[in-house]
Amino acid sequence: MERTFAIIKPDAVERNLIGKVLDKIETAGFRIVGMKKMQLSRAQAEGFYYVHKERPFFGDLCSFMSRSPVVVLCLEKENAIADWRTLMGATNPANAEAGTIRKEFAKNIEENTVHGSDAPETAAFEIPYFFSALELA
Ligand code: ATP
Ligand code: MG
Numbered sequence: 001m002e003r004t005f006a007i008i009k010p011d012a013v014e015r016n017l018i019g020k021v022l023d024k025i026e027t028a029g030f031r032i033v034g035m036k037k038m039q040l041s042r043a044q045a046e047g048f049y050y051v052h053k054e055r056p057f058f059g060d061l062c063s064f065m066s067r068s069p070v071v072v073l074c075l076e077k078e079n080a081i082a083d084w085r086t087l088m089g090a091t092n093p094a095n096a097e098a099g100t101i102r103k104e105f106a107k108n109i110e111e112n113t114v115h116g117s118d119a120p121e122t123a124a125f126e127i128p129y130f131f132s133a134l135e136l137a
Helices: 010-014 018-027 042-048 058-066 080-088 101-105 120-130
Strands: 002-008 031-038 070-077 114-116
Touching (some): 002 018, 002 120, 010 018, 010 070, 018 070, 018 101, 031 120, 042 120, 070 120, 080 101, 080 114
Antiparallel strands (some): 002 070, 002 114
16 A cells, blocks of 8 residues: 555646545545545645745745645555656646646646646645644554
């Protein structure tokens, strides 16, 4: 079993898509081991995306991620990290495969509905950034 970290981003929460995204997650066989709705502060968004701090889109990305609530999730499954990235689809929805969450719901390359850890080391940073051990069941 492997765990990964996911976010349902502000563009999706604003459009009342939480349930539709969770349905895809559960239908694909992930177990939701942690889940909460919250609004990130600007500083919390910057800390989460610090690996992108030199990128030109960093400021806009942190504004977007903190403008309204998100749902943060810890997901468990065999091969969870890679399988969640596959279900999400490509960063730019124009390049995303049919059947992926981003193909179906993302607005554009920035407002792309979901986040997912991209490697075991990333998941190991991101899960405890949001969840204490007692919040994972
Ligand atoms: P995430 O990390 O959110 O799961 P990702 O791994 O597919 O997405 P990254 O390259 O890590 O993509 O970029 C992080 C986020 O930054 C993207 O999901 C998107 O919201 C935003 N982003 C990435 N590239 C661009 C860009 N060229 N212009 C605007 N925003 C971008
Ligand atoms: Mg990423």
